[in-house]
Amino acid sequence: MARNSGVGYGEVRFGRAGGVSQGTVRRVLAGMDDKKQITLAFKEDKEIDALIFNQSMMFLEMGKKLKKIRDEELYALLDYDSFNSYLGSKSLPISTGYAYVHLYETYVLKLKYKQEELSAIPWYKLQLIASRIRDKKKGEADEWLVKAKSL
Secondary structure (H helix, E strand, O other): OOOOOOOEEOOEEEOOOOOEOHHHHHHHHHOHHHHHHHHHHHHHHHHHHHHHHHHHHHHHHHHHHHHHHHHOOHHHHOOOOOHHHHHHHOOOOHHHHHHHHHHHHHHHHHOOOOHHHHOOOOHHHHHHHHHHHOOOOHHHHHHHHHHHHHO
16 A cells, blocks of 8 residues: 555545545434534634634734833833833834834824724734835725735
């Protein structure tokens, strides 16, 4: 038998070359337990989608809050000498803090995107295209957002 061709049992072949995984056969043989597992899988998948959405919303909200702390110099009231020292105290890389503020300013304040509209695009992808859309209007920036989703 060829290497990695799987182990054959009657008409069903298992392994990479066989086409049917042992896990698939186990799930089919499990009967009613399979329905519970499928329900659980879909539930977990939906929760992961919600967490990804929340994570995407979080960086924009953090950018908004950091902008306020920076612009209104609220860090001084918290006994920090500078915005950078404030960021450092939060275990947030300084460049990341500034990136969040920049993205919030660019996409939400300047281009007037709603945070929900941007939730499908990770912050680092928005950062990659930010310089390309800096001087564009919202309609022109839409093209770049579509590209960012597929990066």
